[in-house]
Amino acid sequence: MGSLISFEKVSFSYEQGSKRRKVIQDLSFEIQKGEFLAITGPSGSGKSTILSLLAGLKRPQSGKVVYEGKSVGDFSENELAHYLNCEVGMIYQFFNLIPHLSVLENVMLPALIGGVSKEDARRKALDLLADVKLLEKTKSKIAKLSGGQQQRVAIARVFINNPKLILADEPTGNLDKTSTDRVMEMLCRMRENNGTALVVVTHDKDISSRADSLLSL
Amino acid sequence: MSPLFFLRENLKLVFKHSAIPIFLVLATIVLVVYSLSFPSYLAMKQASAQMPPWSATVDFESKNRSELNALREDLSTEFAPVEIVNSCRTEALVSADKRSLNEANEAPQVLTEALLLEDFDKKHFPADVYIPADYVISGNPYDGEGLLLEAALAQDLGVKAGDSIYVGLKYPHGSDEAQNVLIPGMSPDEADSYAIDVVYREIKVSALVKQGSFVDGIALLQPKESVAALEDEICTSVTELFLFGPSQDKIMNTWRRIQHSSNMEGVYLTPASETYQYHQKEFMRENGGVKTFVGVIIVGSAIAFLLLVLDGLWKQQKLMHAFAVLVALGAPKKKLIVSQVVSALFVYGVLILIGCFAGSCLSRIAYPIWIPSEIKQMVFAAAGLIVLGAVLCQSIVLALRVKRLDIAQSFFGETE
Numbered sequence: 001m002g003s004l005i006s007f008e009k010v011s012f013s014y015e016q017g018s019k020r021r022k023v024i025q026d027l028s029f030e031i032q033k034g035e036f037l038a039i040t041g042p043s044g045s046g047k048s049t050i051l052s053l054l055a056g057l058k059r060p061q062s063g064k065v066v067y068e069g070k071s072v073g074d075f076s077e078n079e080l081a082h083y084l085n086c087e088v089g090m091i092y093q094f095f096n097l098i099p100h101l102s103v104l105e106n107v108m109l110p111a112l113i114g115g116v117s118k119e120d121a122r123r124k125a126l127d128l129l130a131d132v133k134l135l136e137k138t139k140s141k142i143a144k145l146s147g148g149q150q151q152r153v154a155i156a157r158v159f160i161n162n163p164k165l166i167l168a169d170e171p172t173g174n175l176d177k178t179s180t181d182r183v184m185e186m187l188c189r190m191r192e193n194n195g196t197a198l199v200v201v202t203h204d205k206d207i208s209s210r211a212d213s214l215l216s217l
Numbered sequence: 218m219s220p221l222f223f224l225r226e227n228l229k230l231v232f233k234h235s236a237i238p239i240f241l242v243l244a245t246i247v248l249v250v251y252s253l254s255f256p257s258y259l260a261m262k263q264a265s266a267q268m269p270p271w272s273a274t275v276d277f278e279s280k281n282r283s284e285l286n287a288l289r290e291d292l293s294t295e296f297a298p299v300e301i302v303n304s305c306r307t308e309a310l311v312s313a314d315k316r317s318l319n320e321a322n323e324a325p326q327v328l329t330e331a332l333l334l335e336d337f338d339k340k341h342f343p344a345d346v347y348i349p350a351d352y353v354i355s356g357n358p359y360d361g362e363g364l365l366l367e368a369a370l371a372q373d374l375g376v377k378a379g380d381s382i383y384v385g386l387k388y389p390h391g392s393d394e395a396q397n398v399l400i401p402g403m404s405p406d407e408a409d410s411y412a413i414d415v416v417y418r419e420i421k422v423s424a425l426v427k428q429g430s431f432v433d434g435i436a437l438l439q440p441k442e443s444v445a446a447l448e449d450e451i452c453t454s455v456t457e458l459f460l461f462g463p464s465q466d467k468i469m470n471t472w473r474r475i476q477h478s479s480n481m482e483g484v485y486l487t488p489a490s491e492t493y494q495y496h497q498k499e500f501m502r503e504n505g506g507v508k509t510f511v512g513v514i515i516v517g518s519a520i521a522f523l524l525l526v527l528d529g530l531w532k533q534q535k536l537m538h539a540f541a542v543l544v545a546l547g548a549p550k551k552k553l554i555v556s557q558v559v560s561a562l563f564v565y566g567v568l569i570l571i572g573c574f575a576g577s578c579l580s581r582i583a584y585p586i587w588i589p590s591e592i593k594q595m596v597f598a599a600a601g602l603i604v605l606g607a608v609l610c611q612s613i614v615l616a617l618r619v620k621r622l623d624i625a626q627s628f629f630g631e632t633e
């Protein structure tokens with residue numbers, strides 16, 4: 001198994017007026033293809049910041065984030081768009097689906113953005129919705145779904161372009177215990193089937209215990 | 218996919234929150250009606266104030282055609298070198314009686330007023346037969362009455378069904394169809410001010426009709442397309458002569474002499490200078506409304522512009538979350554901006570277009586005057602510029618917003 005993405009002596013600080021707040025200092029780690037990494041740590045310790053750096057949404061002040069040999073910080077705007085569309089997928093605590101689109105449309109979205117034909121996108125989306133047991137809800141509006149169901153839609157969406165890496169920030173932070181188990185079960189099963197690497201920020205011991213490795217901040 | 222997405226979302230917002238769009242359409246209608254009508258009205262007033270002062274109009278009280286011709290001859294010999302020209306503005310109604318036409322096995326057609334030719338016109342419009350206006354028993358075309366010519370006279374003229382005759386059709390002044398009838402010795406510029414908006418058409422005498430107590434007559438049928446162009450001009454029977462002379466003095470002298478000559482009872486002469494002054498005054502009075510007009514148009518356009526911008530920004534605000542989601546899913550920002558801008562342009566373009574269309578239809582009803590095409594072009598171009606300007610403003614704001622968009626910040630919240 002080769003390295004998929006790595007932090008090489010990454011430092012990051014936020015500017016707050018004249019003050020600089022160092023959040024990450026000289027952090028290095030490596031994620032293998034298909035690896036499941038859990039990140040834990042107290043609030044404000046920089047977990048979300050690490051995900052933003054992995055996703056290329058922030059650039060490190062020093063050090064490098066290297067994805068398959070290329071520095072994520074050096075991506076052009078188009079390369080970054082392609083990276084976000086095809087290489088990484090993100091799952092958030094508050095789902096971030098488009099509320100007035102249907103379930104099916106939300107799942108198809110990344111494929112359509114990537115230029116996949118409508119027919120193919122639809123077929124793939126229906127397969128994924130079957131995987132997350134939401135086939136009967138394909139036409140529903142997002143606003144009508146429960147939190148657990150919305151997160152399952154987000155999981156279906158994240159897999160549609162077969163990303164190599166999934167970044168999840170507290171994916172179950174807003175769900176009750178039953179939904180949490182169900183969502184995590186689906187996410188883990190689908191990632192194993194697809195051989196996708198997964199980085200999860202979580203406080204949940206159950207979840208971190210499933211991970212291949214653990215990063216504690 | 219994103220162009221359609223934004224178009225759909227923008228349209229949804231229009232229908233969901235329709236108060237501002239409806240207000241925009243209504244405001245556009247008011248502005249368009251006002252800005253089409255007022256300048257046209259003013260232009261018309263100005264045109265009528267531009268009569269050359271070296272002419273005069275003679276109006277007659279109840280003179281028939283032959284008396285008129287005799288009078289003209291008298292005046293011409295007596296007052297040479299002032300030329301006296303029959304204005305050929307004796308108008309008559311031409312319409313067809315449907316029932317009679319049916320009897321004659323002809324498809325009924327709508328007919329409307331026509332001008333009949335005078336000697337003067339014959340020079341320019343040669344034809345086999347000319348029908349004097351006296352022979353016309355006028356009817357009301359709106360009631361479907363027939364134009365009937367006295368059969369005996371028609372027979373004298375040798376007109377029968379199937380013959381072609383020339384009829385002058387009167388068109389609204391200044392309309393595209395209108396043509397000036399040239400008056401001998403006039404330069405084209407001068408002739409312009411004497412626009413007698415007549416177009417001569419060859420019209421077939423299609424049937425002989427009989428109706429009730431009327432004598433036998435001949436119905437004149439006009440081609441349908443010319444009828445459509447005639448609009449709703451109401452026919453009046455004005456009998457007048459124009460005086461043309463080498464100078465204003467000559468004309469005024471002639472006029473005074475006509476007035477003082479004893480055998481000219483029932484003849485009224487208005488020198489153009491008087492008419493001119495009257496129109497000039499009227500024009501000046503109307504011209505006073507220009508300030509109000511400009512004020513209303515500027516303020517109205519500014520309000521419409523602001524509303525367009527604000528409504529657009531508000532819609533953008535509503536779509537920002539979707540925007541951020543799409544960017545996070547890897548949609549190129551530039552493409553998203555272009556899609557949103559094109560959608561906004563489409564939505565507002567359609568709204569304003571509806572307003573412009575309704576406004577220009579309404580202006581025809583509210584002010585049945587001829588609207589010069591330059592004014593139309595100007596008003597519609599201004600409307601287009603306002604929409605473009607407003608959408609440009611929105612685009613700039615959108616571009617700034619997208620530049621500042623921090624997906625990490627909006628999606629990876631601080632978590633517990």
Ligand SMILES: Nc1ncnc2c1ncn2[C@@H]1O[C@H](COP(=O)(O)OP(=O)(O)O)[C@@H](O)[C@H]1O
Nearest residue numbers: 014016023043044045046047048049630631632
């Ligand atoms: N945009 C920002 N500007 C300034 N400080 C920030 C910003 N975003 C996060 N921080 C600070 O950086 C630290 C790390 O934030 P974050 O990565 O969200 O932590 P976590 O996800 O572990 O709670 C926190 O102390 C937070 O207050």
Ligand SMILES: [Mg+2]
Nearest residue numbers: 048630631632
């Ligand atoms: Mg966080």
